[in-house]
Amino acid sequence: MGTDRVAALVDSLRARGERITTARRALLTALAEAGDHRTAEELAAEVARVHPEVHRATIYRTLDTLRRLGVVEHTHLGHGPAVYHLADEPHQHLVCEDCGAVAEVPPTVFRPLERALARDYGFAVSSRHFALVGRCRECSQGRDAI
Amino acid sequence: MGTDRVAALVDSLRARGERITTARRALLTALAEAGDHRTAEELAAEVARVHPEVHRATIYRTLDTLRRLGVVEHTHLGHGPAVYHLADEPHQHLVCEDCGAVAEVPPTVFRPLERALARDYGFAVSSRHFALVGRCRECSQGRDAI
DNA sequence: GTTCTTGCAAAAGCTTTGCAGGAAG
């Protein structure tokens, strides 16, 4: 399952002339196994379970490399660290300011907004770099004000 | 002009039982004069021109106090520091990932999206806490890909 | 006089960078 996905990513990177190193393969594996988003810290811990020698700086550098290559995206959910995930299956994040729950919604929900911004402001929304902050269903029902 | 606005803000804070200190008044003045968004660093510099004794920690603490009181909002435009502005005239930020230009758009543009998220996910978008990242008109025309 | 705010200094949290050794191709 995740193994195939990693193999495909590795192949595509190699095809582009990128080097395949222990850190890169381990990071791709950790990302594929994650399912949803992970912080750099969490990914470093996951990688360290198998390859303790991989340094945190390498985690950040490799994540940035993979981002430039279009393989990884990262999103800011709030005031904490950024979260990373594989770039296939793009999605937007909704984060609840009360309980911290994070929901993923398909990018189609944003299509009308993107069209309006392109039409009225010439602005081409290009990334799902930031989450939308608000209140989830459960927290909306429990209380009214902050 | 800005003076009236500051006076009104000061009055409303006092009416709520909040203390009016040098730092608070200076910060409100700097925010009112700013017109658009400013980083905490920029606001600290502006305040320091008149009151050099106001410490940066006080800037952050005061901004947070004003945020809790609903007077100030802050937004994350990208990877740098947060930007602050007075909470009247709410707006969303569009930031260009190429040239860094920041546009402000009225919240009405987001109304349909907010309704869709409320209807389909029970999610109540409550803040304009993050900018939307994309490419502005000028940068879209100049080039096609990253 | 009481309570809230501030200045200071220090640290926290997350991320980036310079450099020299080492691995990938």
Next chain:
DNA sequence: CTTCCTGCAAAGCTTTTGCAAGAAC
């Protein structure tokens, strides 16, 4: 063999915190 990547250590940037002195009311 050449180029790119990594480990290490150190620092960067933004923001937060503990504490005692000081200001607001």
